[in-house]
Amino acid sequence: MAATMLKHFFIILCFCASSMLQAQSSSIDTNETVKDSLKRKAFIEHLGNGYFPTKYFNFDLRYLIKYNQYEALRTGLGGITNDALSKSFRINGYLVYGFGDDKFKYNAGGAYRLAKKTNTWLSASYTDDLQETGSTKFLTDKRFFQFFEPRLLNISLFHAHVTKTLGLEHQINPKLITESEFSISHIDPTYNYAYVVDNQSFSEFDISSAKFAVQWSPFSHYEDSRQGLKEVEKGFPKFTFQYTKSFKDAFKSDFNFSKFDFRTIYEFGDEKASYSQIVLVAGIANGDIPLTHLYHAYPNNINKETILQRFSVAGINSFETMYFNEFFSDKFTTLQFKHYLKPFNVSPSHKPQMVLIMRYALGSIDHPERHENITFGSLDKGYTESGFELNKLLFGFGLSFTYRYGAYHLPNIEDNIALKFTFNVTL
Incomplete structure (x- = not known):
């Protein structure tokens, strides 16, 4: 037993x-x-933000390959150190080569974290590169990545610049982010241009300026993640403000001017069904300000004769019927309205979507006679275009149709039409 x-x-x-x-x-x-x-x-999150991560260094996919009308093919490498190397400092940079102008461009910089709780960073950088004339970038738009930047293909007006920058990032709270920057730039337009002021003609010039930007998202909700604070619930509207002041004679600066820029984004509806988006952007510049620092309305139409010759890829928030270098302003505002219809349920993996679009731009410019060797118009009569996009028809590609009407309607009907591809891929 x-x-x-x-x-x-x-x-x-x-x-x-x-x-x-x-x-x-x-x-x-x-x-x-x-x-x-x-x-x-x-x-996948890193890839969606435009980085290919390795143990200590994240490669920046923005610099791998691009194309524009001035440089033609532009390719290179860039990136930034990650938290595995250090959470107290970061080193970033890039080196690219343009086959069209046969020149290298580069950036080298670094930053040191002063306070973890407020995500406060002190940074410095040196850049020798090109920038699109008339473009405005908000400092707080720190990271914006697209696998394919369609508008870049058609840009022809760039100015070369060598810029030394000292910056400070500070997060007052998750919903309120600030960034300030002091920079010294030597600017040399790549096109035939001269700015005349006080009986002096400047074909290249120096600008020393200070910028202060605020991004406010009062209705968004954030949570901590491995990559830092992450927006888990989008709230609208969102607001961005930026003030720029250039100081004449400071570090040999040639001009004295100021700029105030504003943007708000509002969305309403259900992203899984149908929803609408409104984007309002405005800017005002005062003082002696060369063409390089004026405003354009993000045009995206090539200066060619027929519709098929102008056939390219539509941008995200650009004016598809407005020709490049057609308008410049020192005071402007744009209003864009998009209504996204509920996607067509063709199959679980194939859901094309129709988007209805209306865009409006208004602007003016003082002293256009100061800008020599270049011809452009003013937006004081109000510019309008409307159309639609049919996105994600095949492999992320779709089609768009836009028509220009109103005060700037052109005599030849074909010149008012923009027919283009769209490209939308989301990870």
Whole structure:
């Protein structure tokens, strides 16, 4: 009897041990699966932000390959150190080469974290590169990545600049981010241009300026993540403000001017069904301000004769029927309205979407006679265009149709029409 009980006890003990080992093995497998899943998710998030991550350094995909009308093919490498190397400092830079102008461009910079709680960083950089004339960038738009930047293909008006920058990022709270910058730039337009002021003609010039920007998202909700604070619930409207002041004679600066820029974005509706988006952008510049620092309305139409010759790829918030270098302003505002219809449920993986679009621009310019060797118009009569996009028809590609009407309607009907591809890919 004792032997039988011992035998049964031994069988039960072996069964319990086997069950425990299986549970432990299952737990390890589950943990490994979760870890792998998190790694894949983090990797995809990095790619979505335009980075290819490695152990200590994240390669910046924005610099791999681009094309524009001045440089033609532009290619190179760039990136930034990540938290695995240090959470207290970062080093960033890039080196690119333009085959059209046969020149290298580069940037080198670094930053040191002054306070973790407020995500306060002190940074410095040196840049020798090109910038589109008339373009305005908000400092707080720190990271904006597209796999394909369609508008860039058609840009022809650039100015070369060598810029030294000292900057400070500070987060008052998750919904209120500030960034300030002091920069010294030597600017040399790549096109035939001269700015005349006080009986002096400047074909190249120096500008020393200070910028202060604020991004306010009062209705968004944020949570901590491995990459820092992440917006988990978008709230609208969102607001961005930026003030720029240039100081004449400071570090040999040639001009004295100021700029105030504003943008607000508002969305309403259901992104899974149908929704609308309104984007309002405005800017005002006062003082002696050369063409390089004026405003355009983000035109995206090539100066060619026929519709098919102008066939290219539509931008995201650009005026598709407005020709490049057609208008410049020192005071302007643009209003863009998009209504996204509910996607067509063709199949689980194929859901094209129709977007209805209306755009309006208004602007003016003082002293256009100061800008020599270049001809452009004013937007004081109000510019309007409307159309639609049919997105994600095949492999992320779609089609757009836009028509120009109103005060700037052109005599030849074809010249008012823009027919283009669209491209939308989301990770």
